[in-house]
Structure formats: structure tokens, C-alpha cells
Amino acid sequence: MNRKIIVGGAWPYANSSLHLGHLAALISGDVLARYHRLIGDDVIYVSGTDCHGTPITERAKKEKTTAKEIAEKYHEEFKEVFEKMGFSYDLYTKTEDEYHKKKVQELFRKIYDNGYIIEKIDKDNYCEKCSKFVADRELKLICPNCGNETKGDQCDCGYLPTKKDLRQAYCVDCGSLTRIKDNKNLYLELPLLQSKIEKYVSENENKWRKNAQNESHKYLKEGLKERAVTRNLDWGVDIPVEGFEDKKMYVWIDAVLGYITATMKYCDENKLNWEEWWKNNNTDNKKIYMVHGKDNIVFHTLILPGLLLGLDDNMNLPDSIVSTEYLNFNEQKFSKSKGIGMTILEALDKFDTETLRFHLIKNGPESKDSNFNVDDYIMTHNEITNKLGNFVNRTLKYKGLTQIPNGIMDNDLEEYIKQKYEEISNNIENIEFRKATLNIIDTLDNLNKYYDERKPWVLYKENLTEFNNVIYTCSVSIANIANIIEPFMPQTSKKIRNYLNIRINGWEYIGKLESIELNNIEPLFERK
Template sequence: MNQPKRYLITAALPYANGLKHIGHLAGAYLPADIYVRYLRAQKRDVAFVCGSDEHGTAIPIQAMKENTTAQAIIDKYHPIIQQNFADLGISFDIYHRTSSPIHHETAREFFTSLHERGELETKETEQYYDETAQTFLADRYIKGTCPNCGNDSAYGDQCERCGTALSPDELINPVSTLSGLPPVKKLTTHWYLPLNRHEEFLRKWILADHKDDWRASVVGQCKSWIDGGLQPRAVTRDLDWGIQVPLPEAQGKVLYVWFDAPIGYISATKQWAIDNGKDWQPYWNDKETKLVHFIGKDNIVFHCIIFPVMLQLHNNILPDNVPANEFMNLEGDKMSTSRNWKLEMQDYIDDFIKPENGGSQMADVLRYYLTAIAPETKDSEFTWKGFQDANNSELVAIFGNFVNRAFVLMHKLCNGKVPVFHNELMDDTDKKIIAQISATKEKVETLLEQYKFREAQFAVIDLAREGNRYLQEREPWKKASLIEKINKGEAEGNVAQLQQLIDNSMHISLQLTANLAIFINPFLPFTAQKMLHMMKVVDKILDWSNAGSMKLLSVGYSLRAPELLFRKIEDAEITHQVEKLKAGLAAATAAQQVADTKAQASAAVEIPAVKPEIVYEDFEKLDLRIGTILAAEKVPKADKLLKLEVDLGFEKRTIVSGIAQHFAPEAIVGKQVVVVANLAPRKLRGIESHGMILMAEHDGRLFFVNPEEAIGAGNTVK
């Protein structure tokens, strides 16, 4: 396969609503950075773009928590996140903002292009509306009880306790986070991307063209979505924070954040091109460009189904690969911001990346461990003990140990200079280690091209391990000791040949060290720079074309004194971090218990207010009848709804009732209920419902209102 003319690498845009943890770093940004550093070493034309996602409800919600404005929130967190990435060696070519004018312009143009060509649909649907706040509610502005785990603080898009993706209609007892009151349904018009029109394209492009080169988990998730039948997806929302929809009839509506955010890759590329005197268009429009999205698995549907449909309709190139990672857990539990069970990048930087604690080298320690446990094929787990072991047993004891030994011995046995290599004394041991250097280059290349970063890093560490074995087998220090004894007349031997053997072992070790700097650079860039300093060479040596060479360091060249690449991490440091983590969880748990207690106390005394007064004639309009449930079944794709067949004596009615979370269908057959018999028919999920079942509610549970004794169906209730 021909090498692409250029590369465009993206990493998922993080929400600028708070600090980001190491799970985010491991999922998208670190693997992307490793790949980009490798491409740069290959001298490929590459642009690495990312930026803050500054729209969506997460931003104003955080503003409410901090009692400030949405603009203040993004202005606060954008620079912090940007600096965190820089401190940990993530080398974006541009870290942009979706609040920028060029992004607003790009997103509006994208929407307008699709709209004018008839690629969008308009629909009038019922959405939740807060009558007190007088606003439609985005999913995150609705809270209720999760139907999956019973968490009474689940959001309208996801339960953060169990991780289940939700819709507002699935929540039990939903309330508005703005007023604390139950919302009502109100009609509103929105624009939709009809994904159902593009199932055939997606099926071929993903399930046929990329079934072998994409990760199985990515293809599997896409297949599940496609096989389940794709539905039109709204691209607009009734909000006041975001990019205004560029249509006169869409006042008060903004582009939905999932539509707006990925376009941020394009606007970031435009800004990067402006800043660097380049043309942005080939990076998005030329088929000789290789586009790769690095994301976490929770973003697969957006980057593999929705955004590709948008790109195809907009005549842009499609991603060549989307190497999504699974999730990284922490000390046996899922990372959670709400439960304070997390390790934020800022916390790690504050605790470890200080001159007295190892400085930027400790950034590389985190990079190393996160790559070693990268969740490439399944969820992985960060433990502080594992972090310590990776540093002490691998970076210190293997990689750092070899480099340090090579430099110490070079200064002790070769006067601090690169010794000459005597070809006539080369043996099979020398040839083997030289061959291993060349083989490592090919192995690392292959693995990185396949996005297998964990295995690639292991191959580099394994080469350092072989270097230690080589030195141990050669034992140049013993040869030097023998030379000293010969010179004292305490032993016999060929001093010249012994020195030549020392020279050969040290020459190979130093050339191996230079190769290790090239190989480790994509993974541990700060370490590579420190090695260059010790070798007194410039960055040019890190070009991938130099990898495998045994002439990287010139004979007779003086090298600096050795410096330890990594420090040992003590048990006390690890104990402190574990205790700090547990303390954070305990504090969050205690705070939640206080909040729950207050909520329960409030619920215990809070009785809904009596509705406005009516006259008897209003009540007389209701026709309440006794009915008997003859059959009940769940409504497909609607976890909250049951379809009931009810006998009213004079006829049988189909009634759709939102009680599926409270009753099993088979358990209510035969139950007598009170039915509002003269309610106008209404369609719910395509089923026409003729009536309403009266229910009583207490403590989040529903109860049937029915007679004490069975009476004939159709009798009136007065």
C-alpha cells in the first residue's frame, strides 16, 4: 500500500467544564501523541489537531455549580487543560477552541451546506419543557431515577452511577434541574440528520471495507448500531448557549453539540493552516490524506457513524481508522468525578512533576505506565502499586540501568569517549545484539502502524533488557581488572586484545543507547531529550531513518557524565496517594449522604400543592369508568411504556401507560383499574392510546386506584 501524502490526526475534543483525569489521557491523547511523534520522526507531513469543546449543556451546568457564566467556565478551564497536556508531553500542532469565530463560521457553513442540499429533515416533536423557567430542557437539565440501578440522580442522557445511556423519557419521575419541578411536554421543531438514509453506505464502509483493519470492538459496536436500525438524529437544540442555527426560522436554537464538536477538527485545521502559512483544504479534501481519529469507546458512534455521514455529505475525506480505546479503571473501581474517585492530570502534575520530585521525567513515568496498561482491547486498571512497579522494576531497573551502566563504564574504561570498533574481533554475541537493534526497528514500526502502542513500547524495553544481558555477558569490567593485574605482573594475557574487546562491547553499548533514544522518543520524549543531552547530540539524531544504525555516535567523541534517567519511587509516596484517593471518596460519599438526607427530609414533608380551583361542572366533564386489564405487553424500544388491552364493559380499549418501570406485564393482567374513558386519543410510539389509567404516587412508586371488591367493568366512578 502506498504511503499517504499527508496525515491528519485528531484527538477527541475534551469538554472545557472541568479538569480531566488520566483515564481521558490514556484513552485518546497519549496514543495519538505516540503515533504523531513516530510520524514526525518518519518525516511525514502530519497535522495533530485538538481543542476544547466549549458548547453543550455541560458548560452552563458547571457554570450553575460555580455560580458564574458559561463564558467564564470555558475561559477558566481551557488554558488549564491545555497546560496539563503540555506538561505531560502531548504535542498538539494546535489546541483550538470551539468558541472561536472561525469555528462558529465553519460549523454554520457546514449546516447550511447540508440544509440547502436537502440532506436534513425538519420534525415537530414533543420535548420536555420547564414551565417555571420557560425553556426547553436539554437532556442534562433533566434528572430522575435510573430505571437500571435506581439512582435517583440520573441525568436525561446517562446515569453516572451505572453508566447506562438514557433518554429523558426513560427516567422515572423526571424533574427539571432548573426549577426542581416536573417538566411538561411541548411541541418544538428541530432539524435532523436522517442516518437511516445512509445505512447501506455505513454497512459497506465499516462492516466490509474496514472489518479487518479496525479494532474488533469498534466494528462490533458499529454493527450493533446499524443492525438495530439507524434513526434520524437531531442536529439542533433549544438552548441559549452554543452556535446559533443560521436560519431565520430557527431563532433561539443552536447546533447540537455532537454536530458542532467534530467540525471543530476542521476549524482547528483551518486556524493551524493560517498560523503556519499552509493550505488547510488538502488535509480534509484530498484522498491522499490519511485521517485518523483517536477517541475513547464512548465516542465511537459519533466518529464512526454520525461524523462520517456528515463528512461524506459535505464531500470531505473519511477516516482511515478510528482506534478507540476501552475504559481505564482506578484501584478496582470505575473513575467517577461525582464520587471523587479519580486521578486528575493536574493532581499528578502537582504531586510529581516538580524539580524536587523528578521534574518532567515523572511525566514520562506516567506516560510509560499508561501505555503499558493501555486499554486497547479491553478495560484496564491503574493501581498505584502497579505504577510504582512499572517505574522501579522496568524503567529504573531495565532501561535506566542499561543506559547508566553504559555511560559509567564508558567513562571508567574508555576515558569518557566513544571507543573504536575492531571488526576483526566481532563475534556471534556482537552480531546478535546488532541484529536485535535492527529487528526492533522493524517490529516497532509495524506495531505503531497497527496502533499497537503497548506492544511497541514493550519491544523497546525488551531491547534495553537485551542490552543489560549483553553487558553482563561481556563483563568489560572484569577484562579491565585483568588488564590491571597483567600490568602489575600478577597475571598473564594480551593487554591490547583485552582493551579491544572492552572497546567493542562499549562501542556497541553506546550505539545501542543512541538507538534506544530514537525508539523511546515517541513514548517518553523527555527521556529521549535527556539522553541526547548526555550524548551531546542534536534532535536530528531522532529521525527514524537513523534507527538501526551503528554509526550514530562518532568514534572519539566525548560524552557527558551519566545522569540517572529515572528515580526510584518510595513506598511512602504510594501509600500517600492511596490514602489521598480514599479520603477523596469518603469526603464525596459523606457530602452525598448529607444531600440525600436533606432530599429525603424534604420529600417526607413536601406534598404537591393543590392545583387551581375548579367548579363541579369541570369535574362532571370527566367520564371515569372501571376497567379490567385483559392483556399487557411492553412497547418496543420504550422501557417506560406498557400497551394494555382494557375491558370497559361496553368495549375493549388499547391504552398506553407509563408504568413499565413499576409493574411486570404478566402481574397486572386481571387487575381492575379506573380509566378516564372520554380522554381524546393520543399516539405514543406509534400506538393510538384511548384513555388513561389513574394511578396514585408515593415515594417514587405507583399504585393502582381500584375498588375494594371486584365490580362489573364499565361501571362509573363518581
């Protein structure tokens, strides 16, 4: 029976361009979605742009425009990036989408009605001149640690200002000294849900990466704290609770519930029932992947499960947490202000999309921080050019060959390729994508070895029957390579299938090719 698969890619924040570090964190989602479609599962792959929050309103002020225009600008840029990188989202939406806002309000209200969202009075900074409560990042003060001026959320020296420190903070907008004032907010009662969340983590963490396990246990050991779900902002989703008309939904609840609202919207548009993917019946036939960087771990391992449990509606919780470490650039952290790094659009002007995908999967921060530099990328590109591109080229463009000859498939190579299907499938299912890429390289090495050892250039003159067998065996191998590389290099896979007139995609051994004319065979890559 086909499984119901959700792949949720983290929602990028609409306040700056996406860089290669973002791509390294998210590319695994596309690998999973493509693989599960190939094996016949029913996949819904969703994400969207996180449009709300203080950083976006701050950028709007600096650029003398509106938060909506900033969010829309980056949303369109993100869509362009993902399309050019070949991400196969079933729906890429945004938190400013009206459908999302309506549905997330309904989910919020249900959690509130179930008693898991409660009212509290906070002591917050208030600016009399601006007549508003001021968020930490909208405050400025002298850092008690280094003596420099800093914003209220965090100093460049790493110090996190305390509530006591913020009593002497000034409003960034007008420069006035703020005062502390009672502020009514709503909070998610995570302590009430801790035992259920602990049970969930215990039952699922064996399918998570080590960083997700460690980070989740750290928070659970400390004891989960109530977490604010409302903010004093003009930009965001309205709170569907009387008395909180001056508040907006905190972006973390708005975005993580977006996985459900995006599924709902996709299903509504395609006459499907979203509950078949998210409701807890026949869980053996369902799987939910959450794909993100390590800075988003607790939002997906603790907070999203807490929200789903708070719905009290038999919801499925995420099974597999696909959390990367950080990607550095030339051994330094990405920093727009310091000019360190490269945006994805900049990279696409310089690099081949397909080999960039493969490189970031093969050398990305899967289990530890990794580094990107151009020389390493070029090595990967040329390796793929030599081992895949040349193998395809010297087989399908063999001098004088106009069609794939009739021949007999080599039995040993057939068994080897079938074994590789199984191994790479296990790699992907176990979220070990680097191992999968190494397995692909190993396969290509062995196919090239077979070609070189059989010396078809000699057989062509001395034993035409055996020459036909070798070229046929290599052609069948290429057809199967097209299947195996599809999750990693989808456009290259598509080109190969077009060369061989393969019309059906799948994750199963192709054993026969018949009378295929070899027309318009072009090099898959250009050496750099």
C-alpha cells in the same frame, strides 16, 4: 513519498478536570503523531476543548458564574495538562474559538443545502415559568424503576426515562411542572446515508479495534436513526439557518467537525492547504487516525463519516479508529463524587511524567478494561529505571571514561536493533502499542544481557581493544534506543540525544558515533 497524516484526539469536555482514564484514552494519539513525524510523514495532530452543552451551563449555575468562564477555566487547565504530559499537538484549540465557529457554521450550512439536514417537529418539555424548552438533564422526576428522584437523562439505578415518563417531569431550575409543547428542530438524515456508511465501515473496519467494529455493526444492524443537530440553549454555536435563531448547534456535531476546522486553522496559520490532508485524491498517500475512548466510538465511525459524506465534497473519511476500553482505578470506576480516581495534575505531582506515559501505554485499556494502581505504576517505573536508566548510566558514566571510545559495532547486535526498528514500526502502524512497549523492554533486556556477558569491567583490565568495542557497541545501541523510545518517552529520548550530541531525529538506524565527549551525564530516572 511522504504521507499526509491526520491524528485527531477526542475533544475533552470542559466541565471537570481530566483524570488518568482520559489520559489512557488519548496518549496513543501522541505516540502516532511522534512516530509518523520520525519516519518523515507530514503530520497534523489536532484536538481541542469541547466548550458547549448543558453540563457546562449547569456547572456555571452551581458556581454562580458564566458558561464561558467555566469553559475557559477548564480549557486552560487542559492545555496545562497536555503540555506537562508532553503531548505534541500541532494545534490544540476550542469550540468557542471564533475561527472554529465560523467554519463549522459553513460546514453545517453546506450539509443542510445538500439536503442531509432536515426540519422536524418534536414534542418536548417546556417550562412556562422559565419560558424555555428544558433539556432532559434539566428535568427531575421520580424514577419508575427505583422510586428515587432522578434527572431526566438517566437515573443512578441505570434506568433511562422514556418520553412518557418525562410528561410528569419538573423543571430543575424553578420546580414547576413542565408541559409538552411542539418544538421545531433540525436533524441529520443518517438513514439517507446508511448505505454509504455501511460501505465505508466494510472497507475500513479491518484497521479498527474489535470494540469499534462491534459497536458500529450494532447501530447499523438496528438501522441508523435521524439525529438532532439543534438544541434550545443560550450557550453554543449559532445555527446558520433562518428560523432557528433561538437554537444552538448540538455539541456532538460542533466537536467532531472540529477535526476539520482545526486542520483548516493550522493550515491557514502555516500557509498550507488543508485539502491535501482531507480531500480524496491519492488516498494511498493519506491516513486519518481518530483516537478516543469506547464511549465515543459511534461519533467517529458513523456520525463523523455521515457528516463528511453529507458535505458531498470528495472528503476523506477516517481510516484507523483507535478506540480504547475503560481504565479503572483500584478496581473501581473513576468517580469524582465518590472520590475514586486521580486527576492527571494530581498524578503529575506524584509520578514521573515519562514513566507514567510508558506505563499507561504498556498497561492501558488497549483491548480490554484495565486497572491503575500506584504499586503497578511503581513497578513499571523501577523496571524502566533498572533496564534503561542503569544501562545508559553504566555505559556513558563508566569510571574514567571521558568520551566514547573508537570501536567496532557488534554485527549481531546491529542486525538485532535494525530488526527491532521494523518490528516496533509494525506494532505502531497496526495500533498495537502495548506490543511496541513489550518490544522495547525486550530490546533493553537483550542490551543489558550483552553488557553483562561481555563484562567490560574485566575487559578494561585485560583487553582494552575489546573493552572499547563493547562500550562503543553499547553507546551506538543507546543512540538507537533514543529513536525507538521517542514516541513513548520523548523527554528521555531528548536527554539521551543531548548526551550523545545527536541533532537529527529520525526512525532509522544510527550506525556511527565519533569523538563524543561525555559531559554532564545525569541519571535518567530516580528509583521509587
